[in-house]
Amino acid sequence: MPRYELSLILKAMQRPETAATLRRTIETLIARGAVVRDLENLGDRLLPYKIDKHNERHSRGSYFLVDFYAAPSILTSFLDHLQRDVDVVRSTVLKKDDRVSSSNCCGPQQ
């Protein structure tokens, strides 16, 4: 199963609501047969630009990173689910490349 990375930006909410949203998201992932490997909290920050989502203008958000293994077929339905979630401001799934390019870039490394 290929490895994916989900960068999640949630609405600025109180701690129990953020926890509930995260729980909901990860349970959806597991229900579709994904294996969640890691969940990182990148902190609450001011968004780089104001984002309009679900009839609301957001200026602050909580950043999260979810590392998971999943079948590629579930991704479209999962992204659709995230789009419908009111608490999620922006979500992006990227494929994670494990191999690090070892070939020297412009010359021998010092």
Add this chain to the structure above:
Amino acid sequence: MSSLRCFQRLKSVFCVQVNSGVRRISAAPSSVQQKESLVTMENPYKEAQKGCVLCSITVDYKNIQLLSQFISPHTGRIYGRHITGLCGRKQKEVSKAIKKAQAMGFMSVTHKHPQFMKDPNICGIKLLD
């Protein structure tokens, strides 16, 4: 008159004209001149190849501090290769990572984060501040 002729005769005696134009043929040694065989080696004065600034650093879209060093502080535009001094591969990686970060809501498009304004300038650009 006679003294002049005497002088001329004396002059001819004393001035031994040496024809300096004649080249002396040096006697070559009978044995064959043995040339020393050329020692083949790698150029000892060769300088180590210099890599670009990001040669051994992985570029990640989450590392916005690193990416912000390659954008203009006033407009947020990505600097070209002639300014950043990066090699082809790294310049493309940085450019792609910046666009990715901007699309995902990590980095601003129109300006540089004020927190990173004091970062050291690695791009060869002099700003009129």
